Amino acid sequence: MGLKAYMNDIVEAVVTTAKGMRITARYGVDPKEEVTLQYPEERWEIPEGYRGFLHNDIKTCTACTMCVRVCPIDCISLESVRGADKKMVLASYDINIGRCMYCGLCVEVCPPKSLKHTSGYEMASVARGELTLHFIAEDAAEIKARVARQVAEAAAKEAEAKAAAEASKPAGVEPKPAKEEEKKPE
Amino acid sequence: MEALAISLVNAVPQLAAVPLWVVTLLLMVVVAAVILVFALTFEGVGSLVLRKVAGDIQARIGPNRVGPNGMLQFLADGVKLVLKEDLIPANADRLLFKLAPYFAFVGSFAAFVVVPFGVGLIAADLNIGIYYVMAVTSLVVIGVLLAGWSSNNKWALLGGMRAAAQIVSYEIPVGMALIPAVLIAGSLSLQDIVRSQGGLLGIFGWNLFHNPFTFFSFFLYFTAAQAETNQTPFDLPEAESELVSGYNVEYSGIRFGLFFLSEFGDMFIVAALLTACFLGGWNIPFFNAATLPWIWGNLLSLGVFLTKAFTMVLIMMWVRWTLPRLRVDQLMRMSWKYLVPLTFVNLLGVSLWLLVFQGKGIPGMIASLFG
Numbered sequence: 001m002g003l004k005a006y007m008n009d010i011v012e013a014v015v016t017t018a019k020g021m022r023i024t025a026r027y028g029v030d031p032k033e034e035v036t037l038q039y040p041e042e043r044w045e046i047p048e049g050y051r052g053f054l055h056n057d058i059k060t061c062t063a064c065t066m067c068v069r070v071c072p073i074d075c076i077s078l079e080s081v082r083g084a085d086k087k088m089v090l091a092s093y094d095i096n097i098g099r100c101m102y103c104g105l106c107v108e109v110c111p112p113k114s115l116k117h118t119s120g121y122e123m124a125s126v127a128r129g130e131l132t133l134h135f136i137a138e139d140a141a142e143i144k145a146r147v148a149r150q151v152a153e154a155a156a157k158e159a160e161a162k163a164a165a166e167a168s169k170p171a172g173v174e175p176k177p178a179k180e181e182e183k184k185p186e
Numbered sequence: 187m188e189a190l191a192i193s194l195v196n197a198v199p200q201l202a203a204v205p206l207w208v209v210t211l212l213l214m215v216v217v218a219a220v221i222l223v224f225a226l227t228f229e230g231v232g233s234l235v236l237r238k239v240a241g242d243i244q245a246r247i248g249p250n251r252v253g254p255n256g257m258l259q260f261l262a263d264g265v266k267l268v269l270k271e272d273l274i275p276a277n278a279d280r281l282l283f284k285l286a287p288y289f290a291f292v293g294s295f296a297a298f299v300v301v302p303f304g305v306g307l308i309a310a311d312l313n314i315g316i317y318y319v320m321a322v323t324s325l326v327v328i329g330v331l332l333a334g335w336s337s338n339n340k341w342a343l344l345g346g347m348r349a350a351a352q353i354v355s356y357e358i359p360v361g362m363a364l365i366p367a368v369l370i371a372g373s374l375s376l377q378d379i380v381r382s383q384g385g386l387l388g389i390f391g392w393n394l395f396h397n398p399f400t401f402f403s404f405f406l407y408f409t410a411a412q413a414e415t416n417q418t419p420f421d422l423p424e425a426e427s428e429l430v431s432g433y434n435v436e437y438s439g440i441r442f443g444l445f446f447l448s449e450f451g452d453m454f455i456v457a458a459l460l461t462a463c464f465l466g467g468w469n470i471p472f473f474n475a476a477t478l479p480w481i482w483g484n485l486l487s488l489g490v491f492l493t494k495a496f497t498m499v500l501i502m503m504w505v506r507w508t509l510p511r512l513r514v515d516q517l518m519r520m521s522w523k524y525l526v527p528l529t530f531v532n533l534l535g536v537s538l539w540l541l542v543f544q545g546k547g548i549p550g551m552i553a554s555l556f557g
Binding site for chain 2: 009023024028
């Protein structure tokens with residue numbers, strides 16, 4: 001290494017150091033350069049169409065089980081019973097959000113559009129199994145019992161109505177419609 | 187210290203009954219405690235400032251949770267370090283492992299003894315001040331090497347070896363870059379060096395502006411000292427990205443804290459030496475602090491000294507967060523091929539300058555032209 005290259009090395013070291021220090025000084029002096037977001041106090045704006053936690057509006061949910069069937073990792077579980085008005089009544093609707101991979105297939109497939117992504121993304125628990133969203137607060141067994149009672153009541157009422165109708169009707173009428181009505185409240 | 191004890195006994199007659207050596211010993215303990223408190227406070231606040239500066243430079247915020255604007259972060263860190271369990275690895279050399287942090291801390295703390303804080307504020311004005319600093323800060327190498335060896339960990343060992351190689355290499359340019367100040371003052375005592383930069387020239391009396399060679403030796407010392415204290419462009423002994431944390435990887439709790447404190451202590455020592463040897467120390471421009479009443483003169487000169495020293499510390503932090511780390515071979519090449527020859531040439535230049543111009547600097551010659 002000649003003397004010229006040696007001197008060039010020294011000059012280059014000094015010049016590049018000064019250059020770097022000028023850049024860092026600019027960042028150090030200008031407070032507007034700070035990009036840190038103070039998370040619990042400040043948050044990013046959630047973009048449109050963000051796939052956060054799932055939310056099921058159980059009032060419009062028809063318990064069709066499409067979401068359960070489409071879910072690739074089986075994180076949605078659903079229990080339902082047929083109610084007195086022949087519609088399905090949800091007994092429980094749970095989403096294991098700790099397992100959910102936010103693919104959005106269940107939202108795509110939902111016929112009444114009751115299942116939606118929200119913008120929520122914060123949840124914590126000490127055990128993995130506790131990361132489950134429950135959409136029905138009542139106990140599933142209770143709901144089943146209540147629905148069964150309603151169904152039984154409705155059946156009893158219908159039977160009474162039928163008995164009354166039969167009593168008031170003159171004999172010799174075809175028994176066919178009566179049979180159908182008997183079948184209905186299964 | 188004994189002279190101070192005698193004057194104290196003269197001032198307070200009740201103390202005459204106590205043997206002089208007891209008074210002297212007590213005074214020594216008090217002075218040591220004062221310096222320790224200063225050193226610990228500096229090290230605590232320094233760590234906070236370091237992180238704040240790092241945050242600013244890297245477009246972050248830095249610590250801001252503990253206290254107003256994160257001001258009390260260093261207290262939280264200190265409490266955490268004290269409360270943490272002091273772990274010793276199963277296969278470590280227990281005695282050396284326990285001993286190593288004390289070597290490192292004593293090495294950096296003992297150097298505070300000769301730092302000239304003010305006109306009369308110096309724990310011991312040794313007539314071999316600079317020599318003493320160079321000697322006693324070398325203890326840090328032993329501490330670091332012991333820590334690396336006794337941890338029985340490959341990263342720690344590599345870090346310790348690197349530290350030893352690095353500090354021993356850079357000791358030479360550090361010493362050679364400080365000698366110009368010694369030559370100009372004609373004394374190794376730091377107080378004499380500071381006094382030699384006073385006088386009527388103001389800031390042009392500083393060794394920094396004495397002649398071109400001293401101007402260069404300021405920067406040479408700055409660079410070499412940055413390496414000697416294992417600061418970032420030369421922080422190979424720590425090198426988080428390759429050695430995890432280097433020599434202190436197995437340490438926790440208060441022993442880790444001692445390494446940490448010694449690092450910041452070294453930083454202040456370097457800043458203090460830069461100030462004392464090149465930036466006029468506690469001299470107030472165009473003003474002789476020694477003529478003031480004792481307390482005001484000392485307070486004023488202490489303020490001036492600390493302002494300069496803390497500015498140097500800030501610049502060191504600035505460099506620290508600017509430059510990327512060197513490779514081992516680059517580090518060694520920088521020391522042996524660049525800094526060592528340059529400091530020797532520089533020393534030769536200063537010596538010749540002093541010989542040819544009878545010890546006068548450029549500002550002095552200009553001043554004498556105008557009478």
